[in-house]
Amino acid sequence: MGATTLITVAPTGAEADKAKVPQLPVTLEELVQTAKGCEAAGAGVIHVHIRDEQARPTLDPVRLRDTVQALRESTGLVIQLSTGGAVTDSFDDRLRVLEADPDACSLTCGTVNFGDEIFANPWPFMADLYQRTQELQIVPEFELFDLGHIAALHRLLDAYGEPYGGRVHCDLVMGVPGGMPGDTRTLVAAVQALPEGATWSATGIGRSALPVMFAALSAGGHLRVGMEDTLSYAKGVPVTSNTVLVERAAALARFAQRPPMTAEEARAFLGVRPRA
Numbered sequence: 001m002g003a004t005t006l007i008t009v010a011p012t013g014a015e016a017d018k019a020k021v022p023q024l025p026v027t028l029e030e031l032v033q034t035a036k037g038c039e040a041a042g043a044g045v046i047h048v049h050i051r052d053e054q055a056r057p058t059l060d061p062v063r064l065r066d067t068v069q070a071l072r073e074s075t076g077l078v079i080q081l082s083t084g085g086a087v088t089d090s091f092d093d094r095l096r097v098l099e100a101d102p103d104a105c106s107l108t109c110g111t112v113n114f115g116d117e118i119f120a121n122p123w124p125f126m127a128d129l130y131q132r133t134q135e136l137q138i139v140p141e142f143e144l145f146d147l148g149h150i151a152a153l154h155r156l157l158d159a160y161g162e163p164y165g166g167r168v169h170c171d172l173v174m175g176v177p178g179g180m181p182g183d184t185r186t187l188v189a190a191v192q193a194l195p196e197g198a199t200w201s202a203t204g205i206g207r208s209a210l211p212v213m214f215a216a217l218s219a220g221g222h223l224r225v226g227m228e229d230t231l232s233y234a235k236g237v238p239v240t241s242n243t244v245l246v247e248r249a250a251a252l253a254r255f256a257q258r259p260p261m262t263a264e265e266a267r268a269f270l271g272v273r274p275r276a
Contacts (some may be wrong), residue, residue, distance in 0.1 A: 004261045005253035006222035006269060007018040008045040008171070008201055009038040011242040013228025014086040017133055018055035023240055026051040028063075028070055035075045037243040042250030042259075043264025045078040046071065047106065049228065057086040059093045064100035066092070077262035078272055080104035080141060083129060087117040091125045098132050103272045105133060106171070109149040109156065113178025119145075122150070130156055134164050137273050141201075142170040145179035147186075150193045157195060165271020168198040171224055172216075175208030182208025184215040191219055199269070205229050213249065217256045225249045 011025050011034045014148025018026050025034040035046050050067050053059040064081065071079050081102040083094045098105060107129055108121045133140045140163050142153050157168065157262055172190050175182030180190065182204040194200060201222035209230045225245040233239045233248075250260045261269060 004265060005249075005256070005258045005260060006045065006199075006201060006266055007028070007043045007246060007249050007253065007260050008047055008080070008222070008224040008226075009034075009043040009242055009246050010047040010049075010203070010224055010226035010228035011035075011038070012049045012051065013226075014057035014082075014084075014228065016231060018051070019226070025242065026055045028067060032070050032074050034242050035071055035077055037241070038246045039075050039077050039263055041243050041246040042253070043077065043246045044092070044261045044263045045080050045104070045225070045246065045270075046075070047080045047082060047224065048102075049082045052201065058090065059085045059089055059097055060158055061096060061099060064097060068100045068102050072275070078103045078263065078266050078270060080106060082106050084108055084119065084143070087114060087119050092126075094125075095129060095132060098129075098136050099136055101136075102138060103142055103267070104139040104270060106143045107133065108143040108145065109152040112145040112149075115177050119208075123166055126156060127153065127160065130160055130163075134160070137164045139163060139165045139167070139169070139270050139272050142168070142191065143272075144170055145173045145176055147180060147190060147193060150190060154195060165273070167269070167271040168195050169270055170194060170198055170200040172200060172201060172202040172212075172221075173205065174212050175205035182212045183209065187212065187215045187219065187221075191221070203229050206232070213252060215221050217252060217258065223249045223253065
């Protein structure tokens with residue numbers, strides 16, 4: 001087990017409706033304030049989805065670049081852009097996300113049933129995206145929604161070599177309807193199948209948030225939390241902010257005697273390129 005815990009916050013996502021969840025950060029100002037609070041609470045990475053003026057998911061290149069710049073100026077966090085976007089986004093638009101010059105990005109290793117939708121990640125798109133991260137010196141985080149995605153990750157590494165930064169870091173996304181369940185048995189099976197030497201975080205969606213968090217800490221993994229993944233703090237208790245989710249994760253990490261990494265430690269851990 002490592003001595004510290006990487007905490008990633010995913011504050012917004014592409015699914016939650018601002019009208020129904022007013023505390024969801026959707027404007028650039030809200031996102032920056034959220035990032036500052038979460039960094040102070042123990043987050044080292046921010047996983048970013050952005051919204052337009054009507055709070056709808058967007059991959060607008062100018063807005064993405066402005067978001068990266070604002071977060072870089074106001075925090076030390078590793079800025080990880082989602083290349084998943086919304087399920088309706090085109091492959092070309094998702095590839096273009098990398099032009100916003102983030103430190104890192106998500107790279108989902110396969111297609112998955114996502115509730116009533118299909119989150120499409122065919123092999124040619126994965127391969128293109130991975131090679132672009134290598135060219136642009138962006139660290140990919142391999143998002144794994146199912147055990148078959150881990151086989152695809154092995155195939156990707158075999159075909160194209162190690163990622164920029166030399167560290168294979170994965171996020172096990174558990175509890176999505178259509179993906180792998182958010183329980184300890186599945187987490188253990190997934191971790192055993194990862195490439196040798198890989199590091200990993202785990203994300204529990206909805207009611208699986210706490211079981212996955214405890215399982216990840218007990219197995220030497222890292223944590224991702226945030227309002228993208230759950231809007232309930234406890235049964236019948238809505239999340240009031242992303243900061244409270246990071247605070248809870250940080251408290252559990254300290255309780256496990258693996259306190260949160262600072263943002264600077266997270267950069268070294270992930271092999272992110274130095275800031276200019």
